[in-house]
Amino acid sequence: MTGTRPATAAGDVARDVAGDVAAYALRLGDDALVLAQRLAGWVSRAPELEEDVALANIALDLLGQARTLLTYAGSFHGLSEDDLAYFRDERDFVNLHLVELPNGDFAVTIARQLLFSAYQLLLHERLAGSADETLAGVAAKAVKEVAYHRDHAVRWALRLGDGTAESHARMRTGVERCWPYVGELFESDPLVRRLAAAGVAVDPAELCPQWTAFVGGVLAEATLAVPDLPARITGGRRGVHTEHLGYLLAELQHLRRSHPEAATW
Amino acid sequence: MVTAVGVEQMRAAVAAVPDPELPVLTIEDLGVLRGVELDGAGRVVVTITPTYSGCPAMAAIEADIVTALDRVGIRDVSVRKVLSPPWTTDWLSESGRRKLAELGVAPPTGVVPSTSTLVALSVRCPRCGSLRTRELSRFSSTACMALYRCEECLEPFDHFKVH
Numbered sequence: 001m002t003g004t005r006p007a008t009a010a011g012d013v014a015r016d017v018a019g020d021v022a023a024y025a026l027r028l029g030d031d032a033l034v035l036a037q038r039l040a041g042w043v044s045r046a047p048e049l050e051e052d053v054a055l056a057n058i059a060l061d062l063l064g065q066a067r068t069l070l071t072y073a074g075s076f077h078g079l080s081e082d083d084l085a086y087f088r089d090e091r092d093f094v095n096l097h098l099v100e101l102p103n104g105d106f107a108v109t110i111a112r113q114l115l116f117s118a119y120q121l122l123l124h125e126r127l128a129g130s131a132d133e134t135l136a137g138v139a140a141k142a143v144k145e146v147a148y149h150r151d152h153a154v155r156w157a158l159r160l161g162d163g164t165a166e167s168h169a170r171m172r173t174g175v176e177r178c179w180p181y182v183g184e185l186f187e188s189d190p191l192v193r194r195l196a197a198a199g200v201a202v203d204p205a206e207l208c209p210q211w212t213a214f215v216g217g218v219l220a221e222a223t224l225a226v227p228d229l230p231a232r233i234t235g236g237r238r239g240v241h242t243e244h245l246g247y248l249l250a251e252l253q254h255l256r257r258s259h260p261e262a263a264t265w
Numbered sequence: 266m267v268t269a270v271g272v273e274q275m276r277a278a279v280a281a282v283p284d285p286e287l288p289v290l291t292i293e294d295l296g297v298l299r300g301v302e303l304d305g306a307g308r309v310v311v312t313i314t315p316t317y318s319g320c321p322a323m324a325a326i327e328a329d330i331v332t333a334l335d336r337v338g339i340r341d342v343s344v345r346k347v348l349s350p351p352w353t354t355d356w357l358s359e360s361g362r363r364k365l366a367e368l369g370v371a372p373p374t375g376v377v378p379s380t381s382t383l384v385a386l387s388v389r390c391p392r393c394g395s396l397r398t399r400e401l402s403r404f405s406s407t408a409c410m411a412l413y414r415c416e417e418c419l420e421p422f423d424h425f426k427v428h
Contacts, residue, residue: 064319
């Protein structure tokens with residue numbers, strides 16, 4: 001990799017304890033950026049044309065959220081959204097594992113969409129009341145978009161889960177594939193607790209009961225069981241990732257890194 | 266420089282900028298244009314807001330605003346993007362709704378509910394007026410559209426979603 005000039009500076013953002021807000025914005029921004037990149041992988045490959053369009057639209061919403069959040073995170077350190085998206089290495093990304101998981105078949109993607117959008121909606125509904133004006137603005141806008149994403153995922157989860165034996169089996173596999181990573185969604189740490197105490201961030205631990213009730217309700221209606229699997233794999237917020245993120249970043253970053261001196265795109 | 270052109274004239278020039286994706290509508294019709302003002306230094310500040318977070322038309326709209334003001338002789342322009350308050354289809358003007366219908370796009374039905382609960386109302390076919398329509402896909406050609414079909418005249422059409 002030829003991460004030249006901004007690579008080190010951009011990496012510092014994740015490690016700078018002084019910039020709590022920047023670090024928090026970076027987490028939410030990385031979640032949105034990585035999932036946008038994943039969903040974009042469905043373009044021209046979805047089971048039907050309408051889903052090509054739907055997943056691309058959802059990816060675009062997430063990319064828009066990511067751009068504002070990365071721009072904000074970078075503003076504390078004199079870095080641009082592009083510096084942060086293209087010139088950080090894997091260990092400096094602080095997204096959740098769930099969003100970096102491979103797309104799998106359509107049912108795996110729908111399972112991931114269901115689990116993540118249900119989480120993201122609860123998060124942004126609360127973050128819309130943040131004492132930080134920019135975070136509140138991003139969240140208030142995202143709530144409307146993510147409500148739609150969740151609705152899309154719920155409809156498909158019901159249709160596949162309560163569909164044929166084949167679609168049911170695939171949807172069950174999809175939920176089971178994603179389940180080990182859901183514990184991380186609600187993991188709290190000193191950074192979010194400090195920011196939550198200041199009224200800036202949402203402590204994700206608080207979202208767990210409502211999320212569990214909502215997802216459990218959807219799965220029951222879709223005739224799917226809540227997986228009896230441990231959900232303890234974590235580390236994304238500390239830059240420790242699954243093997244899949246590196247490949248995703250290679251695809252996302254290689255063009256920009258091949259032309260590091262290009263001024264604008 | 267600005268004194269030669271009144272604020273009203275500047276506003277009119279900016280308000281007439283068409284939306285790049287739905288050129289039948291202006292950015293004022295859409296509610297994307299939030300303000301045209303002079304700052305203390307006599308610089309023109311135009312405030313716009315995106316329909317959706319990822320709206321890819323924002324850069325084109327910004328460039329078109331600069332061009333529109335240039336045509337009335339104003340060069341010192343700053344385009345400000347804001348997210349709050351979040352854009353809503355409630356801001357679509359009456360003329361905007363009419364133009365959409367004439368274009369064959371069903372305008373948003375009703376106003377935005379106060380919670381994030383999604384409510385589906387009947388959508389009237391912009392071609393034959395029938396309420397016997399069916400949603401084919403929650404997403405369509407742009408982020409703000411859903412794809413519908415009329416069961417009466419059998420034509421597909423876009424519906425500008427309540428947002």
